[in-house]
Amino acid sequence: MxxxxxxxxxxxxxxxxxxxxxxxxxxxxxxxxxxxxxxxVTVTATAPAAPAAPAADTGASPAASGEAHPGAVTSPMVGVVYLAPEPGAPNFVKIGDTVDEGATLLLIEAMKTFNPLRAPRAGRVAAILASDSMPVEYGEPLVIIE
Structure with missing residues (x-):
């Protein structure tokens, strides 16, 4: 051989x-x-104990509302989104927060591994297009940073 x-x-x-x-x-x-x-990856998170509240209805699907936006941060993989490091903890970010480049925006669980989605640039969180425990696809817009 x-x-x-x-x-x-x-x-x-x-x-x-x-x-x-x-x-x-x-x-x-x-x-x-x-x-x-x-x-x-040393992030520890668990699935929420109770069903998550539905995302606010903006009248458009997440893909339609953020896909063409220049500040859209998209999913680098297929997985499940978690907005907080663990159930009951505050979300990593909320609308209106100012974030630095590299700040954790949310987690994406893929194959039982929690991967942080980090801010590609500094700015203000204008929209969060994903809801907690929501399945996401590769390239799907999740957060908009202005």
Whole structure:
């Protein structure tokens, strides 16, 4: 059985991408070579004990209201949104809050791992388009920062 040499440059690039995006795991596959890079996330959160209150009705779906907005922060993965670090705790952010770049906006649970969604830039939270325990898709707008 032939062994494939490790492409350390590719591993480093994937690890850097992992850190830049805040993801906990990334995989690259060319058919001949498969590289998986993962890190441990130390955020602790649990599912809420009671059903979450429905999001305020804005008259438009979250995708329609935030997708084209230049300040939209979108989901980097498929998962379930949690607005607070644990049940009963205050939300990470609320509408009107001023956030710094890198501040945690919410958590996305994917495969039993809680991934923080961080602010890509500083600004004011103009809208939160996701509700607690809501399933989200890749690229779905979740928060608008102005």
């Amino acid at each position: 032939a062994t494939t040499p490790i492409d350390t440059d590719a591993v480093r690039a994937l690890a850097e991408l992992l850190g830049d995006t805040g993801l906990s795991e990334i995989e690259y596959d060319t058919g001949e070579l498969r590289i998986r890079v993962a890190r441990t």
